[in-house]
Amino acid sequence: MTQHLVPPRLVVRNLSTSFPTEDGLVRSVADVSFTIQPGKTSALVGESGSGKSVTSLTLMRLLPKTAQPQVSGQTRFITRAGREVDLLELSDREMRGLRGNELSMIFQEPMTSLNPVFTVGEQIAESVRLHKGLDRRAALAHARRMLDLVEIPASAQRINEYPHQLSGGMRQRVMIALAMACDPTLLIADEPTTALDVTIQAQILVLMRRLQAETGMSILFITHNLGVVAHHADDVVVMYAGRVVERAPVRPLFAAPEHPYTQGLLACLPGKAHAAGAPKPKRLFAIRGQVSSPLSPPPGCAFEPRCDQAIPLCQQAMPALIDTGPSRQARCVHVPPMAVPQAA
């Protein structure tokens, strides 16, 4: 429909983040590109060490200086006022003006991301005082409204409580209230439900979806849980060993994954192994081996040592991420490009 006319909220192009270590340079994120549409959810999927969290922390400019990250690439973020900025080029001061305001983030472990010595009300109030210039009283009133927004019962009492007095699910609601306090245009959620029980996870996901519908914010949802992705993402970016191996809208991705890694990832899920009523297969599909060390990546495709479809060509060079269909991309020598201008 008219979707193509709306400029994306965030465009990330060729983002790379490397860290110097005693054993050499580790490229945690390599040549990552994706876009996030306004009001939509893009999921960043991958296993541990795939570079999901480093990608988000690079975008938020939250990597510790002591790690001496080497970042390259461009981003284009459209602010609330319609201004185009490159998050990687902004001064520290300008970035502070955006963080917690237009861009906010929620983390996996709410207990370690909330300050244990301040009440939840004070913590939420701080961000609106800072970014919106509200006075103390107005900021606390706003904090109270935020707690109501995230459906925390008895907000008048909870506002004066400390994080340790809340359950895990409540703390994650407080984190969301904090992130939503300044009405962000982009919310980065890094495994926001991984530490929660499934019935609590379901509550938080419904809440996030409701808030998105009400505010029109975009969400970058980082997760390894493909069940959550299937139901809560519009677009999916699959990462392997620091690189994007496939990008697609959620339904086409689950219906017909193009990259052998995505295919393997979906095939090895016990919940996907058999349709309802069908007998269980004797064995689950398994991706053999394990991720190679980032210090000694294979010469060609990073997935080649574990890939059942590998051919000698795969060892020669890292395949490019090519367009394979409308809003679909994949990084594999076996996947044909979208149009047919040339035969391989």
Next chain:
Amino acid sequence: MQAASASSSAATAPAAVQSAAAERPLIEVRHLKRYFGTNDKPVRAVDDVSFAIRTGETLGLVGESGSGKSTIGRTVLRLIEPTDGQVLYRGEDIGALSAERMRRLRSKLQIIFQDPYASLNPKMRISAILGEALSTHGLAKGPGERDRRIAELLETVGLRAEHASRFPHEFSGGQRQRIGVARALAVEPEFIVADEPLSALDVSIQSQVINLLADLRERLSLTMLFISHDLDVVEYLCDRVVVLYLGRVMEVAPTAQLFERPLHPYTQALLAASPKPDPLIENEAVPLKGDIPSPMAPPSGCVFRTRCPHAIEACSQAVPTLDEESPGRFTACIRKDLLTAIAP
């Protein structure tokens, strides 16, 4: 206590599922209770739980955090002593055994832990980790025999004999979990408690370990208590399932029946809350309200009633009994009217 009383009066119900009728269960848990903390306000981690595991069967124990899964797993192996109730192994109360007899029995009863990083001694080589189990139970005579057995064990779990000289840090998470499995198998057990053996592993590695467990179970005819919060894995791997909530049994059923038609409102909510990795499956279920209550102050009557969408006044009056609704299917809910309402 009453050690010799377990005779042919046997289990709860004459296991109606065909042949199993006269068979004595390998493990039987009777009215197990485990309270922690002070006597006036104990944490009721496990509160009157009973179930039986037949020889060769894999029983799944599912529930959210605080449901008592791990405590049951450890009490069954007498790694912690029960507050009340019994665990019978081949009809014998293991709580009444002398320390010496218990030590000898331990080779029959083994456990695989959740965290493969924390459960292997970092200062011991793999040969020493596996060798310790062998020598403790006098299972290998002489160093030659011992080394042969270690090599054999490593190969059983898909590792190589030369791995024996390495330290745990030289292995990936999936490989360490294989070593954990090898250690449990070293003493030729009949029964294994697998306490969330997959939850520390990445998805692509999980399916490798699931296949390994399924293979070994068949080859060595193991009986297993499989503790997990991942319902997809339980559905794939288990024959029957016990659903726990706040230290109590909500429902017991053969796996296929449980997933096809859960009877207890909690099981229904639990299944609805775990997202299936398929975007085409619509999930419009309303998530459960509220948090899991504190096990220090569990609700009166049915512990689930504070979150149950079907709770009525009577639910707070008495603890519901675990009734057999159809052969092999047990549920602890007084709303029998719901059962007929949803019956096919």
